Structures are given as structure tokens and as C-alpha cells.
Amino acid sequence: MSAPMPEPKAKISIRDLTMAYGSYVVMSDLNFDIQSRDIFVIMGGSGCGKSTLLRHLIGLREPAKGTVFYDGENFTTAEPDEREKFIRRFGVMYQSGALWSSLTLAENIALPLEEFTSMTPKAVRELVSYKLALVGLSGYEDYYPSQVSGGMNKRAGIARAMALDPDILFLDEPGAGLDPLSSRRLDDLILRLRDSLGSTVVIVTHELASIFAIANNSVFLDTETRTLGAVGNPSELKDHSDNPNVRRFLNRGKESAVTSP
Amino acid sequence: MIQREALSPPKVSWAQDGQAVVMTLTGDWLREGPALALEAEPPQHWPERYETGELGEFDSTLPAFLLAHLRSVEAVKDKEPSLLGLPDNLRGLMELALAVPERSDAKGQSDDDSDIKELGKMTLRAWAGIRATVEFVGESVLSFGRFFAGKARFRNSDFWLTLQECGIEALPIVSLISFLIGLILAFVGNVQLTNFGANIFVADLVGIAMVREMGVVMTGIIMSGRTGASFAAHIGSMKANEEIDALKTFGLNPFDFLVLPRLLALLLMMPILTIYANIVGILGGMLVGFFVGIPPVLYWNETLLSVDLTTASLGVFKSFFFAVAIAISGCMQGMRAGNSSAAVGQATTRAVVTSITAIIVLDSAFAAIFTILDI
Ligand SMILES: Nc1ncnc2c1ncn2[C@@H]1O[C@H](COP(=O)(O)OP(=O)(O)O)[C@@H](O)[C@H]1O
Numbered sequence: 147m148s149a150p151m152p153e154p155k156a157k158i159s160i161r162d163l164t165m166a167y168g169s170y171v172v173m174s175d176l177n178f179d180i181q182s183r184d185i186f187v188i189m190g191g192s193g194c195g196k197s198t199l200l201r202h203l204i205g206l207r208e209p210a211k212g213t214v215f216y217d218g219e220n221f222t223t224a225e226p227d228e229r230e231k232f233i234r235r236f237g238v239m240y241q242s243g244a245l246w247s248s249l250t251l252a253e254n255i256a257l258p259l260e261e262f263t264s265m266t267p268k269a270v271r272e273l274v275s276y277k278l279a280l281v282g283l284s285g286y287e288d289y290y291p292s293q294v295s296g297g298m299n300k301r302a303g304i305a306r307a308m309a310l311d312p313d314i315l316f317l318d319e320p321g322a323g324l325d326p327l328s329s330r331r332l333d334d335l336i337l338r339l340r341d342s343l344g345s346t347v348v349i350v351t352h353e354l355a356s357i358f359a360i361a362n363n364s365v366f367l368d369t370e371t372r373t374l375g376a377v378g379n380p381s382e383l384k385d386h387s388d389n390p391n392v393r394r395f396l397n398r399g400k401e402s403a404v405t406s407p
Numbered sequence: 408m409i410q411r412e413a414l415s416p417p418k419v420s421w422a423q424d425g426q427a428v429v430m431t432l433t434g435d436w437l438r439e440g441p442a443l444a445l446e447a448e449p450p451q452h453w454p455e456r457y458e459t460g461e462l463g464e465f466d467s468t469l470p471a472f473l474l475a476h477l478r479s480v481e482a483v484k485d486k487e488p489s490l491l492g493l494p495d496n497l498r499g500l501m502e503l504a505l506a507v508p509e510r511s512d513a514k515g516q517s518d519d520d521s522d523i524k525e526l527g528k529m530t531l532r533a534w535a536g537i538r539a540t541v542e543f544v545g546e547s548v549l550s551f552g553r554f555f556a557g558k559a560r561f562r563n564s565d566f567w568l569t570l571q572e573c574g575i576e577a578l579p580i581v582s583l584i585s586f587l588i589g590l591i592l593a594f595v596g597n598v599q600l601t602n603f604g605a606n607i608f609v610a611d612l613v614g615i616a617m618v619r620e621m622g623v624v625m626t627g628i629i630m631s632g633r634t635g636a637s638f639a640a641h642i643g644s645m646k647a648n649e650e651i652d653a654l655k656t657f658g659l660n661p662f663d664f665l666v667l668p669r670l671l672a673l674l675l676m677m678p679i680l681t682i683y684a685n686i687v688g689i690l691g692g693m694l695v696g697f698f699v700g701i702p703p704v705l706y707w708n709e710t711l712l713s714v715d716l717t718t719a720s721l722g723v724f725k726s727f728f729f730a731v732a733i734a735i736s737g738c739m740q741g742m743r744a745g746n747s748s749a750a751v752g753q754a755t756t757r758a759v760v761t762s763i764t765a766i767i768v769l770d771s772a773f774a775a776i777f778t779i780l781d782i
């Protein structure tokens with residue numbers, strides 16, 4: 147057996163990943179790499195398994211088959227305490243925001259800082275205000291999640307994901323439910339985070355505008371074949387992918403003008 | 408991870424350059440690094456320029472500090488704070504953070520109310536609570552009316568599921584508790600009655616106590632904790648998810664849809680469970696009787712002699728009222744829950760407390776009424 151070794155330089159490597167709920171196989175045999183400082187988009191039709199893939203990457207679900215590597219180290223077979231070291235470097239925003247509803251927005255962001263760092267309360271307060279300012283929520287520190295809108299919940303979820311300046315940021319549909327301006331700001335934020343902190347960002351999104359604006363690499367999950375449809379820069383895939391489903395997706399259903407180069 | 412040489416502590420200083428303030432940032436600004444020690448009082452002006460030649464590594468603590476500093480200074484009208492001299496990536500983040508102005512009306516109101524005011528508020532809250540309860544009971548009666556007029560709309564499967572949850576699935580715990588209660592009553596009674604050589608009357612004691620009071624009260628309390636709590640938690644989390652609003656916008660009455668099937672199911676099951684609990688309790692007493700030398704047949708006959716039909720129906724009669732109390736407090740607290748998971752927890756607690764209180768209060772009232780009526 148000669149299992150293909152992952153290139154050690156890739157930030158995240160997915161090898162032969164098959165994801166299933168019980169006997170229901172969502173996607174099979176996924177193979178792709180996410181490089182350091184990539185802004186990597188996971189796209190595909192609704193219900194094709196994007197959130198499921200994200201849950202596999204962050205270890206909330208175990209692969210039915212296959213392996214996930216981080217920096218060339220095996221994440222799937224890692225011991226629990228070893229795995230925790232990987233997970234500490236992640237920041238995750240869940241599709242529904244998943245803020246803790248009994249805490250205010252500020253407390254939501256402060257919780258990981260209080261648990262995992264030795265910062266002084268004043269420094270924590272300043273950092274929380276800054277993170278909220280980044281997502282455009284200055285002044286909402288003392289609001290409870292139920293007192294702000296859905297889009298604001300999402301943005302607060304992003305602020306919480308960024309609390310510990312994560313090495314890798316996972317965002318599940320961050321743009322859904324945001325107005326065009328907030329959505330644009332979010333794209334800006336993601337680019338600047340990558341540039342200033344050197345984070346790698348993995349995003350699930352359908353927003354074509356933001357896909358083309360920020361992504362430098364992407365994977366398309368094909369609902370029909372239940373496996374990977376294409377990997378590459380979305381701007382190139384748009385017109386030059388071999389897979390018609392990918393072209394249709396990236397052209398909003400219209401067959402792209404250039405089908406063959 | 409890259410191994411770093413020793414970190415130098417973060418420092419900040421301000422210098423006056425003519426009119427302009429120049430802010431100098433040096434050292435490493437890291438969460439786990441040395442803490443910032445402010446050496447001088449910051450000036451009350453935004454810096455015109457930043458000096459970052461000696462700046463080492465930084466994470467979010469640096470922009471967080473800068474933002475807090477810029478916000479602490481009185482804002483100049485129609486002027487953006489200058490970010491001149493900051494490294495590009497830092498400037499980008501600062502621009503983003505400053506782009507949306509702080510919402511200032513948001514910060515919490517002070518609650519420096521006087522005690523009298525507090526008392527007044529408490530009274531109003533209590534009054535509102537009573538009104539809400541009366542309203543809820545009224546709504547339930549209306550819903551009942553619609554049911555008998557055949558106009559209430561709910562899913563039959565909901566009803567059957569609730570019936571199963573508060574019927575068959577409650578049997579084990581009801582059996583255990585009533586059996587033990589019967590056992591305890593018989594033990595206590597036996598110790599006293601043997602002194603008079605009248606221990607056959609243990610059967611009377613257990614029979615009457617179970618059938619009149621203990622059977623129905625214990626069943627009520629078990630159902631409060633089991634079913635009432637589950638009603639409140641289920642309806643409460645539906646409320647938190649806007650599921651109740653979704654029902655309303657389809658023109659479905661949440662009362663008919665959620666409260667009615669639960670009320671009906673409990674009204675049907677409570678009397679049956681009560682009768683069952685009575686019998687199991689009497690069997691518990693019989694077991695003790697057997698061990699202290701009362702033959703089961705004798706025990707059974709004595710029980711039949713002491714418990715006539717009127718006595719037997721009292722407990723069952725009360726069980727209808729208890730069913731209403733449990734269903735209403737469970738559903739009401741669920742419907743009134745707030746929009747968070749913590750609120751669901753509070754609603755559940757309140758549901759159990761209200762329904763147990765209601766059961767005991769109702770039971771006392773019945774005891775008084777039955778005494779006056781001499782039943
Ligand atoms: N907990 C679960 N149990 C069984 N099937 C699930 C579960 N969660 C999701 N699925 C199924 O997996 C598929 C992918 O879901 P998901 O990853 O949430 O899709 P999306 O791409 O929209 O994020 C769907 O068909 C869904 O029905």
C-alpha cells in the first residue's frame with residue numbers, strides 16, 4: 147500500500163476523505179490542499195455537505211474514511227490532548243452564529259480570552275471592543291444575542307471566532323444574512339486579517355461577488371457525483387473548468403460564454 | 408512555530424513636535440508577552456503621526472490598545488484620527504475598526520431606583536403575573552370550546568405522542584413511588600396500631616390515605632416534574648426559535664396547536680394514572696401486611712370495606728384539576744419564556760414550581776371543602 151504522502155508544506159491536506167452520516171454517504175474521496183495564508187472557499191449547492199466538510203476539518207465529526215492533515219501532521223488519528231493543541235489554533239464561526247445566549251456579546255468574546263490567556267481584565271475589555279469594532283458592532287457590548295438582529299449575531303460570531311487571533315479561521319456562510327455593505331466590509335476584514343496576522347481562512351459561502359473578490363483558491367462539491375467537482379482559483383474555474391456544473395454555479399446558472407478555451 | 412528570541416516589553420510614549428503629537432510605539436505587543444506599562448499620562452489629543460521604527464511583533468493587543476486610546480480622547484468634529492506612520496497592515500485594521508462609529512445610546516441605563524420604586528415594580532409584576540395566568544386559563548377555555556365545536560386545529564400525532572409521553576412512559580416511576588408510599592404508610596401505621604392490637608386497620612389506613620390523598624398528590628407531583636417540565640422546555644425552545652411565530656403566520660392558533668393536545672392528553676391520563684397509583688400503593692401496603700401477619704385476603708377484604716365508591720372517586724375527581732394545573736403551568740411558562748436558552752431553563756423551573764404549588768394549594772382547598780360537605 148502506498149498511501150500518497152501529503153506535501154508537508156500545505157497548511158491543511160485532505161486525503162481520500164469520505165464523509166457519512168450512518169450509512170448515508172454525503173461526499174466521498176475528497177482530495178485537496180489548503181495552503182498557508184490562503185483564502186479558501188468551499189462552495190457547492192445547498193445541502194451538498196459544505197458544513198459537514200467543515201465539521202470534519204475541525205474535528206467535530208470523524209471521517210468515515212480518509213485523513214485530515216495539518217502542517218503535515220495527522221489530525222484524524224491524533225490523541226485527544228494532541229488534538230486539542232490543533233484545535234486551539236482554530237477560530238470557528240458556525241452557520242447559525244452559535245453565540246452563547248445567556249452571555250452578552252462582550253462576554254461571548256471575552257470568555258475564550260479569560261479561559262486561555264492571562265490578560266488583565268482591562269486588556270480583555272479593550273480587545274473585545276476592538277474585535278467588535280472590526281465587525282462594525284461598536285457599542286453593542288452589553289447586548290444579549292437575542293436583542294440584536296440575525297446579521298449582527300453572525301458578525302458577533304465572527305468577532306468571537308477571531309478572539310484568540312487564530313492561525314486558521316473557519317467561517318460557515320458568514321455573508322448570508324448580511325446587507326451588501328456589511329458583506330463588503332466582511333470581505334475587507336478577511337483580506338486584512340490574512341495580511342496582518344497571516345491567518346489562513348476557510349470559508350463556506352455562496353456569495354459569488356465575495357468569492358471572486360477574496361478567494362485565491364476553492365473547492366467545488368458536486369451534488370450530482372457526490373464528490374469533488376473542481377479545485378482551483380474561482381475566477382479561472384468560472385470560464386475554464388472542465389466541469390459544466392462548476393461553470394454553471396459560478397455563472398449563476400447561465401452557461402458561460404466560453405465553454406472551451 | 409518559530410522560536411523567538413526574548414521579547415522586549417511593549418512601550419508607548421508621546422512627544423510634542425510643534426503643535427503635533429507624535430506617538431512612539433516600541434517593543435513586542437503580544438497577548439502572552441510582557442504587559443504594557445504606561446509611563447506617562449496620555450495627552451488629550453489624537454496623535455498626528457506614529458513612530459514605529461522600533462516596533463517588534465504584534466497581535467491584536469496593539470490595535471486594541473490604539474482603538475481604546477483613540478476612543479478615550481475627546482473626538483474632534485468632522486475629523487478622522489490620523490493613522491500616518493503605522494505599518495500598512497496595522498493601518499488597514501485600524502481603518503476598518505474606526506469605520507463604523509460607536510453606538511453611544513446603547514450602554515446600559517443605571518438602575519438607581521429607590522426601594523419604594525422597587526416595591527411598586529414588584530407589585531406590578533406580581534399583578535401582571537396574575538393577569539397573565541387568568542388570561543391563559545381563559546384562552547384555554549376558549550380553545551376547549553373550539554375543540555368541542557370541532558374548529559380547533561392541531562395535529563393528531565402530536566396528541567398521541569403526548570399521550571404516550573405522559574401515560575405509558577410515566578408508568579415505571581409512578582409504580583415505584585406509589586408502591587414505596589404504600590409501604591411507608593403501612594410501616595408507620597403498623598407500629599402505632601399494633602400497640603392497640605388493631606393492626607388489621609393498617610389496611611384501612613393505607614387504603615383511605617392512598618385513595619383520598621397520596622395517590623393523586625404523588626402522581627401530580629411526579630407529572631409536574633416529568634411532563635410539566637417537558638411541556639415548558641419544548642414550548643419554550645420553540646418560542647426561542649421563532650417557531651411559534653411561524654405557526655401564527657400560517658393562521659394556526661398556537662393555543663389550539665400546542666396547548667390543547669397537551670391539556671387533553673393530560674386530562675385523559677391523570678385519572679388513569681391516579682387509579683393505577685392507588686392500586687399499586689394498596690399492594691405495597693399489602694406486602695407489609697403480609698410480613699406482619701395479615702393474610703392478603705383479609706387485607707383485601709378490609710380494604711374493600713373501608714374504601715367505598717365515594718372515597719375512591721374523590722382522588723380521581725381531584726386528578727382532573729391537577730391535570731389542568733400541570734398542563735396550564737407548563738404550557739404557560741413555555742409560552743412566556745424569553746428568547747434564549749437560559750430563558751428556557753428558567754421557564755422550566757417556574758413551571759415545576761408553579762404546578763407543584765398549585766397542586767398542594769388545590770388539595771388543601773379540596774380538603775377544606777370535603778370536610779365542610781362532610782364527605
Ligand atoms: N446530523 C445529521 N444527520 C444526518 N444527516 C445530516 C445531518 N446533518 C446534515 N445531514 C445531511 O448531510 C447533507 C449535507 O448537509 P450540510 O453539510 O449541512 O449541507 P450544506 O452544504 O448546506 O452546509 C444534507 O443532505 C443533510 O441532509
Ligand SMILES: [Mg+2]
Binds near residue numbers: 196197198241318
Ligand atoms: Mg451549511
